[in-house]
Amino acid sequence: MTTAQPLSGFPEAETSIDLALVERLVASQAPKQWVRLPISYLATGWDNEVYRLGERLLVRVPRRALAAQLAERERLWLDRAAADSGLDLSAPLFSGMPTAEYPWSFSICRYVPGVSAAGISRVQRDHYARQFTGYLRSLHAVAPPEAPRSAFRGRPLRELDDATRGRIELLPTAQRPAAQSIWEAGLKAAEYNGPAHWLHGDPHPHNTIVQNGPDGFELAALVDFGDLCAGDPSSDLGMLWLHFSADSRDSALAEYGVLKGSDTWLRSRAWALRYAMLTSPLGPDDPLGRIGLETLRGLLRH
Numbered sequence: 001m002t003t004a005q006p007l008s009g010f011p012e013a014e015t016s017i018d019l020a021l022v023e024r025l026v027a028s029q030a031p032k033q034w035v036r037l038p039i040s041y042l043a044t045g046w047d048n049e050v051y052r053l054g055e056r057l058l059v060r061v062p063r064r065a066l067a068a069q070l071a072e073r074e075r076l077w078l079d080r081a082a083a084d085s086g087l088d089l090s091a092p093l094f095s096g097m098p099t100a101e102y103p104w105s106f107s108i109c110r111y112v113p114g115v116s117a118a119g120i121s122r123v124q125r126d127h128y129a130r131q132f133t134g135y136l137r138s139l140h141a142v143a144p145p146e147a148p149r150s151a152f153r154g155r156p157l158r159e160l161d162d163a164t165r166g167r168i169e170l171l172p173t174a175q176r177p178a179a180q181s182i183w184e185a186g187l188k189a190a191e192y193n194g195p196a197h198w199l200h201g202d203p204h205p206h207n208t209i210v211q212n213g214p215d216g217f218e219l220a221a222l223v224d225f226g227d228l229c230a231g232d233p234s235s236d237l238g239m240l241w242l243h244f245s246a247d248s249r250d251s252a253l254a255e256y257g258v259l260k261g262s263d264t265w266l267r268s269r270a271w272a273l274r275y276a277m278l279t280s281p282l283g284p285d286d287p288l289g290r291i292g293l294e295t296l297r298g299l300l301r302h
Helices: 019-029 065-085 122-139 157-168 173-188 246-256 263-282 287-301
Strands: 039-044 048-053 057-062 094-096 106-110 197-199 208-213 216-222 229-231
Touching: 019 039, 019 048, 019 057, 019 094, 057 065, 065 106, 065 122, 065 197, 122 208, 122 216, 122 246, 157 173, 157 263, 173 263, 173 287, 263 287
Parallel strands: none
Antiparallel strands: 039 048, 048 057, 057 106, 094 106, 197 229, 208 216
């Protein structure tokens, strides 16, 4: 997700994509060692249609013009973020070109075995809380001055004030005072004035791949770096409210260096409110919508 969407939720595709099209794109452009691999549908995301290519690869095909722009940002900057952070960020292995029947570039990436963290419970997600913040701490290296900025991530909260208050006004009347209190506490917290850090931009549970280990679910990878940008780390840290229960979240944040009630914690919680209001309209039948609704209830209870 990158922009606020209507409360009807999931954005409509701006072009038609099906298995036959993906097969033609791969057959006509991919390296020859991949063109005979079987292709099968995997998932529809906010920005991309995703297909398996053999056992070890994925084909990501943007379904909206904005998604194609984000994919280009990822292609241009992900290697630099990986070098600065020391993480293996799994940059695309191949970028395809537009054709007469498909208007944008597409990419072939490595497939990470596992399941979406949006498909497991909050208690199960608690098992990887410290891994998750450790990963973010590494990713949040200082970014170069020319690194891309986002209009919707890593910004001072005051720049998002009007849009956020508009969202709050769409909540049920009984929920609005608590939401306003959370947002205003974030606005009153000291504004971030440090160097801009690399941010994933959208590290929600559906962009988090986990594997079931001997002691519970473990972090395998963060995927979809289309919202990669530089800015205030609290923008990414706000997603911890979507992933984890309160005790696991605050313990993991403390290990990151963010104490409960601190300025960064208050800004992160305000970002969490924004994310919950953006995802909850997807509804309880959508995994991310269900997480958004659950997160919103938790935030507004306290």
